[in-house]
Amino acid sequence: MSDPANPWTIKSTRIAYENPWMRVREDSVITPSGKDGIYGYIEANNSVMVIAFNEKREVYVVRTFRYPVKTWNWEVPGGGGDNQHPIEAGKRELEEETGITAKTWDELGATSVCNGFTNETMTTLLARDLDFGGNKEDDVDEQVTDGKFCSLAEIDAMITSGDINDGQTMTALYLLNRWLARQER
Amino acid sequence: MSDPANPWTIKSTRIAYENPWMRVREDSVITPSGKDGIYGYIEANNSVMVIAFNEKREVYVVRTFRYPVKTWNWEVPGGGGDNQHPIEAGKRELEEETGITAKTWDELGATSVCNGFTNETMTTLLARDLDFGGNKEDDVDEQVTDGKFCSLAEIDAMITSGDINDGQTMTALYLLNRWLARQER
Numbered sequence: 001m002s003d004p005a006n007p008w009t010i011k012s013t014r015i016a017y018e019n020p021w022m023r024v025r026e027d028s029v030i031t032p033s034g035k036d037g038i039y040g041y042i043e044a045n046n047s048v049m050v051i052a053f054n055e056k057r058e059v060y061v062v063r064t065f066r067y068p069v070k071t072w073n074w075e076v077p078g079g080g081g082d083n084q085h086p087i088e089a090g091k092r093e094l095e096e097e098t099g100i101t102a103k104t105w106d107e108l109g110a111t112s113v114c115n116g117f118t119n120e121t122m123t124t125l126l127a128r129d130l131d132f133g134g135n136k137e138d139d140v141d142e143q144v145t146d147g148k149f150c151s152l153a154e155i156d157a158m159i160t161s162g163d164i165n166d167g168q169t170m171t172a173l174y175l176l177n178r179w180l181a182r183q184e185r
Numbered sequence: 186m187s188d189p190a191n192p193w194t195i196k197s198t199r200i201a202y203e204n205p206w207m208r209v210r211e212d213s214v215i216t217p218s219g220k221d222g223i224y225g226y227i228e229a230n231n232s233v234m235v236i237a238f239n240e241k242r243e244v245y246v247v248r249t250f251r252y253p254v255k256t257w258n259w260e261v262p263g264g265g266g267d268n269q270h271p272i273e274a275g276k277r278e279l280e281e282e283t284g285i286t287a288k289t290w291d292e293l294g295a296t297s298v299c300n301g302f303t304n305e306t307m308t309t310l311l312a313r314d315l316d317f318g319g320n321k322e323d324d325v326d327e328q329v330t331d332g333k334f335c336s337l338a339e340i341d342a343m344i345t346s347g348d349i350n351d352g353q354t355m356t357a358l359y360l361l362n363r364w365l366a367r368q369e370r
Contacts, residue, residue, distance in 0.1 A: 007250055007328060017202040017209050019225045022302065024202050024209055031326040032250070040204045041253040042227065042302065065192055065217075066300035068226040073300070109344065111352035114298050114305075115251035115258070117207065117227065122352060141216040143192060156363065159294065167296035167307060171352040174359035178341065 007032035008039070016040060021080065022118075042118035048090045049078035049172040051108070052100050052127045058149035059176070060130075061164070062097055065143055072145075074158055075166040076173075078122075079142070086110075086123035094127060097144045099136035102127035108175040113168065124172040126179060192217040193224070201225060206265065207303075227303035233275045234263035234357040236293070237285050237312045243334035244361070245315075246349070247282055250328055257330075259343055260351040261358075263307075264327070271295075271308035279312055282329045284321035288314035293360040298353065309357040311364060 009030040017024040026040040052060035061074045077097040081089040087105045094100050108124040136144075150158065155173065158164040194215040202209040211225040237245035246259045262282040266274040272290045279285050293309040321329075335343065340358065343349040 006255055008252060017211075017225070019211070019223060022225065026202075026204070032328050033326055035326075037326075038204060039252050040202070040207065044302065066297070067193060067224050068302060068304045069297050069300050069306075070191055073297075075300075079301075109350075111350050111355060112251070112254050112258075113352050114303070115254050115260075115351055115353075116264075117229065117253060117303065117305075118299070119253045119255075120299075120302075121254075141218055141220075141222075143217050159363070165294075165296050166300055167298050167356040168300075168352065170296060170356040170359045174355045174362075177359075177362065178344070 021045075041116075042120070044080075044118055044120040045083055046081040046086070046121045046123065047079060047113070048081055048086050048093055048123050048125055049076050049168055050090045050094045050125045050127050051076055051172055051176050052094060052098065052102065052130055053176070054128075054130055054149055056149070056151075058151050059155060059173075060098060060100065060147060060149050061155070061158075061169075062144045063146040066166075073166060074164045075169040077144075078168070078172075081123075086125060090123075090125040090127065095134035096137045096140070097142075098147050099132050099134045100127070101131050101134040103129035103131075106179075108172070108179055111171055111175075122168060122171070124175045126176065206230075226301075227305070229265075229303055229305040230268055231266040231271070231306045231308065232264060232298070233266055233271050233278055233308050233310055234261050234353055235275045235279045235310045235312050236261055236357055236361050237279060237283065237287065237315055238361070239313075239315055239334055241334070241336075243336050244340060244358075245283060245285065245332060245334050246340070246343075246354075247329045248331040251351075258351060259349045260354040262329075263353070263357075266308075271310060275308075275310040275312065280319035281322045281325070282327075283332050284317050284319045285312070286316050286319040287312035288316075291364075293357070293364050296356055296360075307353060307356070309360045311361065
């Protein structure tokens, strides 16, 4: 096929696995090259990542344990969107994970998290005019054990050391850098 | 628990779904806050993304259809690692998708693709000293219908327009920008 809207034909579809956070959809398909086959992928709620950016041009990062990779690492706050508007989801995630509230919110971009495996879209948010007056949730399973503001140079060093290795955080930082470049024009 | 190596207790584990490209592992767990629960996530091979960078400081991008999101979009070449060494996987993916071979290869970093949902690690590779003498595979289901070199300003504009919305491509571009900043010091 030359270039149709969708070069795959879906013959049937089923939910092959489901838990409260994700669903595996498996489609029986005819592939673009004309063969019978399957395509299985994850259906998940959209998510947000929040760049909490203070007047010293520092970014707030949190230390958290990530079950699938079984390691602690530093990343920007974020999580599942629960089908809220991205900014509402960002306000909730930021306050729950850090106790930070913010007066000024901007959307920096919406990106596919992993477009071969999931339909999840992640919105990167910029939060400014920050205040620590919110309620951090301490008794949660997604443990955030530490949090701190870091300069962009410190974040660069944490990537070099491996303390930050989260691709979604790097996508968010990439969109922050684009935004900063526009401010400086 | 204060800060052990892994604050989750795994009571049992099972493969809840499997296809040739991924596996859903579901663990019965005791959560960090002491509750019985489950954690399901995707086990997948590691992957690579390739920044093919020419002497004019342009990046090669390909247009491809992504089944889970059901859209065509532009991204840097890459794909599943098939458990090869990242540079070997990068050479194969780049040649298959673009026909490009490269004399000089560097690893720019290894990142978690989506550390709440999968254990997949993506390695970003920088390929230089490029040549179009390789064999592009045309009869494949991951259709690459077009490819071109773009300046970093053109890529920025494609993100603004939505032609590039792939987070893994942005992670790779973030690591390219870090590498470029080091060259200019």
